[in-house]
Amino acid sequence: MPERASSYxxxxxxxxxxxxxxxxxxxxxxxxxxxxFAIKYRRRPGVEADNSITHNTKLEVFWSVxxxxxVIVIFWFGFSGFxxxxxxxxxxxxxxxxxxxxxxxxxxxxxxESTTLHVPLGQKVKLRMDSSDVLHSFWVPxxxxxxxxxxxxxxxLWFEAIKTGTFRVLCTExxxxxxxxxxxxxxxxxxxxxxxxxAEESSGxxxxxxxxxxxxxxxxxxxxxxxxxxxRKKLVGPGLYGIFGxxxxxxxxxxxxxxxxxxxxSILDPNAKVVNGFPPIMSLIPLKDKELDGVIEYLxxxxx
Numbered sequence: 001m002p003e004r005a006s007s008y009x010x011x012x013x014x015x016x017x018x019x020x021x022x023x024x025x026x027x028x029x030x031x032x033x034x035x036x037f038a039i040k041y042r043r044r045p046g047v048e049a050d051n052s053i054t055h056n057t058k059l060e061v062f063w064s065v066x067x068x069x070x071v072i073v074i075f076w077f078g079f080s081g082f083x084x085x086x087x088x089x090x091x092x093x094x095x096x097x098x099x100x101x102x103x104x105x106x107x108x109x110x111x112x113e114s115t116t117l118h119v120p121l122g123q124k125v126k127l128r129m130d131s132s133d134v135l136h137s138f139w140v141p142x143x144x145x146x147x148x149x150x151x152x153x154x155x156x157l158w159f160e161a162i163k164t165g166t167f168r169v170l171c172t173e174x175x176x177x178x179x180x181x182x183x184x185x186x187x188x189x190x191x192x193x194x195x196x197x198x199a200e201e202s203s204g205x206x207x208x209x210x211x212x213x214x215x216x217x218x219x220x221x222x223x224x225x226x227x228x229x230x231x232r233k234k235l236v237g238p239g240l241y242g243i244f245g246x247x248x249x250x251x252x253x254x255x256x257x258x259x260x261x262x263x264x265x266s267i268l269d270p271n272a273k274v275v276n277g278f279p280p281i282m283s284l285i286p287l288k289d290k291e292l293d294g295v296i297e298y299l300x301x302x303x304x
Contacts, residue, residue, distance in 0.1 A: 001013055001016070002141040002142045003142055003163075004142065004144075004162075005142035005143055005161055005162060005163050005165065005167055005188070006140075006142070006143035006144060006145065006159045006160060006161060006162060007159070007160040007162055008081065008084055008085065008144065008159075009142070009143060009144045009162075011081050011084070012081060012144040013144070014077070015074075015077040015078060015081055018074070018077065019074055022070060022074075085145070085157070085158070088126050088156065088158050089124040089126070089158065091124060092123075092124040092125055092126035092158055093109070093119075093120075093123055093124070093125050093126070094109060094126045094127075094128060095107065095108055095109075095117065095119075095125060095126070095127055095128070096108075096127075096128050096129075096130075097117075097127050097128065097129040097130070097138060097149070098129075098130060098131075098132065099129065099130070099131045099132070099136040099138070099149045099171070100131065100132040100133055100220075100221050100224075100283070101133050101134065101175055101176050101178060101182075101221070101224060101225070101283075102171075102175065102176065102177075102178030102179060102181055102182040102221065102224040102225075103115065103182060103184075103220075103221025103223070103224050104117075104138075104169060104171075104182070104184040104221075105219045105220070105221065106118075108198070110198070110202060112198060112201040112202055113219050114201065114219070115184060115218055115219055116184060116185050116186075116187050117169065117184065117185070117186045117187065118186075118187045118189060118194060118197055118198075119161055119186060119187070119188055119189070119194070120161075120188075120189060120190070120191045120194035120195075121161055121162075121163070121164055121188055121189065121190055121191065121194075122160065122161070122162070122191070123160065123161070123191070123194075124158060124159075124160045125158060125159055125160070125161075126156060126157075126158040127147075127156060127157050127158065128154050128156055129147065129149045129154065129155050129156065129157075130149065130151075130153070130154055130155075131149045131150060131151040132151065132283060133151060133175075133283055134151060134175050134176065135148060135149070135150055135151065135173050135175065136148070136149040136171050136173050136175050136182070137149060137171055137172040137173035138157070138169065138171070139169070139170045139171070139172045140159070140167055140168070140169055140170075140186055141167075141168060141170070142167040142168070142186075143159045143161070143167065143186070145157050145159050146172060148173060149173075161186070161188040163188065164188045164189060164190060165188055166185050166186070166187055166188075167185060167186045167188065168183070168185060168186075169183065169184040169185055169186060170182070170183060171183075177236055178224050178225070178235075178236065181224065182224070207294075209293060209294045209297040209298075210294070210297045210298050210301045211294075212290065212291070212294035212298075213291075213293075213294030213295040213296065213297050213298025213299070214294075214298045215294075216287065216291045216294055216295050216298075217295055217298055220285050220287075222285075222295075224236075225237035225282070226238065226239065226240045227239045227240070227241065228240050228241055228302055229241055230242075230304075236278070236279070236281065237275075237278055237282060238275045238277075238278055240299055240302060241302045241303075242302060242303050242304070243258045243263075243299065243302070244258055244259070244260075244263065244299055244300045244302070244303070245257075245258065245259070246258055248262070248273075248275055249275070249276045250273050250274060250275060250276055251274045251275070251276050251277075251280075252276075253276070256273060260296055260300075263295075263296050263299055263300075264292065264296060267285065267287065267292060267295065267296075268284070268292075269284075270282035270283070270284060
């Protein structure tokens, strides 16, 4: 099992190990008895079968009552843990989680956004999650939390981190080509370090247009479909390095100049002019005017 990093990870592990060792015990018992009985009561020449015993009431009651009792105990541990996980603390810090193919982004009450979930040590955190496209599933192995993220509705989970460090975030629902790269992390910091990080991110409103565009490009998950490196490696969408000021061949063979208007239209109406060789699957990404301008300036800066 991964390391334990949340307040109820130990409870989950205990329930898991309880079920696991009961399963091991009964598996071994049944296999051993099967082998013993197969050898002891095998058919032998000259020995007639004895069918005088039809049943044993005490044995039948025993092997019915004992498993029933174990199942009730297992249910109790599982149900009590489930109730703890679904009873959301009223004093929890609420963070909005946005999922899309193929990235996670996190939004804090003061408007700060990040591609890594930063939380303070010992603080109860409630996640309000939504998806802009298909079904995803938010999983932090070290916290023992997992919850589907469903398009068209909000889903929730909560946790309290008990140790500092960086812990993986994965998507456990197959969501398309880039499913395996839909990765992020939870950064658990001391309360002082978290406040300092929040203050630094809040002051980032004075970023230059290119810096703002680069940040939006990362937050909105654009890098999951488009590369911005010189090799222009083909992903689901076309590479964007050096695209500004060059001709682009569209589906059907027509060529257009990738100027500012083309970039703007491609962001606001992704399927208006689809690049040749790529499927028309890009979803609309709502951006504020400053964010849109920043992304365009960032794309213009991608050149030698």
